[in-house]
Amino acid sequence: MARAPLPVRDGLGPTRIRMPDDPSPVTVLQYLISRFPQDERRLREKVALGEVVDAGGTPISLDSVVRPRADIYLYRDPPDEPVVPFPMEILHRDENLLVVDKPHFLATTPRGAYVARSALVVLRRELDLPDLSPAHRLDRLTAGVLVFTIRPEVRRAYQELFAARTVTKIYDAIARHDPNLTVPLVIKSRMVKERGVLRAEEVPGEPNAETRVEVAAVHDGWARYTLTPKTGRTHQLRLHMSSLGVPIVGDNFYPTFYEVAHDDYSRPLALLARELSFDDPFTGERCVFATRRTLDFPS
Structure with missing residues (x-):
């Protein structure tokens, strides 16, 4: 697998999302929102900040159209997790x-x-x-x-x-x-x-x-x-x-x-x-x- 175009941030690597196989007239942002509707607000923010990129590290714009089977990378927001109360x-x-x-x-x-x-x-x-x-x-x-x-x-x-x-x-x-x-x-x-x-x-x-x-x-x-x-x-x-x-x-x-x-x-x-x-x-x-x-x- 190719190296991710975004570095590790706060201990977390970026998430890779594969675009659909068939050509689609929708934008990358529209596709991501259809996949993760509960995250629409944050997805729009991340695209606006240039934090959603293609495999070459180029930021996705609001108008970027889906390319079949292209890889898109972004940082996910970690869930609210309990702290395991035991030392490592x-x-x-x-x-x-x-x-x-x-x-x-x-x-x-x-x-x-x-x-x-x-x-x-x-x-x-x-x-x-x-x-x-x-x-x-x-x-x-x-x-x-x-x-x-x-x-x-x-x-x-x-x-x-x-x-x-x-x-x-x-x-x-x-x-x-x-x-x-x-x-x-x-x-x-x-x-x-x-x-x-x-x-x-x-x-x-x-x-x-x-x-x-x-x-x-x-x-x-x-x-x-x-x-x-x-x-x-x-x-x-x-x-x-x-x-x-x-x-x-x-x-x-x-x-x-x-x-x-x-x-x-x-x-x-x-x-x-x-x-x-x-x-x-x-x-x-x-x-x-x-x-x-x-x-x-x-x-």
């Missing part, structure tokens, strides 16, 4: 990498209702790192080790480590102890998650998700499980634990979905990205990063 500690920083200890409830990247308060935007803004980019992602409800790249020229090399599954990831999870489970065990299944559907599901077919499950400690009917995923499917660990009959404490998706208010922090998902390790693609040195967070057994 820096575990490591060098010229290429920034590694943080992400708290529960904090989104990795801007998405949906979590934009300005996502980890990426907060770090870009607070550390003045406009080119910061995630090397991988953690679910909003999962805490622990999260790796970002600082310089664009090294981004691909680190992201490819995760894509090639050469990164070792170890998670902790708290769930009911089932003495009938023979551990350690490896669970393999085929998982699918449709776009726009909240939950993933397991279906018949060739496995595409694999997790090693071990029990690290047992206390009063609960167990601390060590989970080592070989793959990185969305909600893989949560769904695999649920399919074993021991859903993770605080999981409101599996086995049954139930609503939780966005500002309810009383029962975090007991899933923690405890350790992440890989061979650095530039130095060849072994990098090991570990969280300073812990998971407590339910009282």
Whole structure:
């Protein structure tokens, strides 16, 4: 994808909007208003201020006509978001990498209702790192080790480590102890998650998700499980634990979905990205990063 013609501003990059395929006599502004009628006033203001541009960085005027499949860029107004009341500690920083200890409830990247308060935007803004980019992602409800790249020229090399599954990831999870489970065990299944559907599901077919499950400690009917995923499917660990009959404490998706208010922090998902390790693609040195967070057994 071509580099956006507008720089990162307040930690947020511009939004890209693709114009329709067919020729249209309407102006770009008219098309944007038809897409986002609730934002008409702000869209008119942004066009008047020259803040809506084409792929070459030329500001769109009030009379600019839609060109088929052209890309238009503008800054979106961040929603009114609650502040996640938990700290995000820096575990490591060098010229290429920034590694943080992400708290529960904090989104990795801007998405949906979590934009300005996502980890990426907060770090870009607070550390003045406009080119910061995630090397991988953690679910909003999962805490622990999260790796970002600082310089664009090294981004691909680190992201490819995760894509090639050469990164070792170890998670902790708290769930009911089932003495009938023979551990350690490896669970393999085929998982699918449709776009726009909240939950993933397991279906018949060739496995595409694999997790090693071990029990690290047992206390009063609960167990601390060590989970080592070989793959990185969305909600893989949560769904695999649920399919074993021991859903993770605080999981409101599996086995049954139930609503939780966005500002309810009383029962975090007991899933923690405890350790992440890989061979650095530039130095060849072994990098090991570990969280300073812990998971407590339910009282």
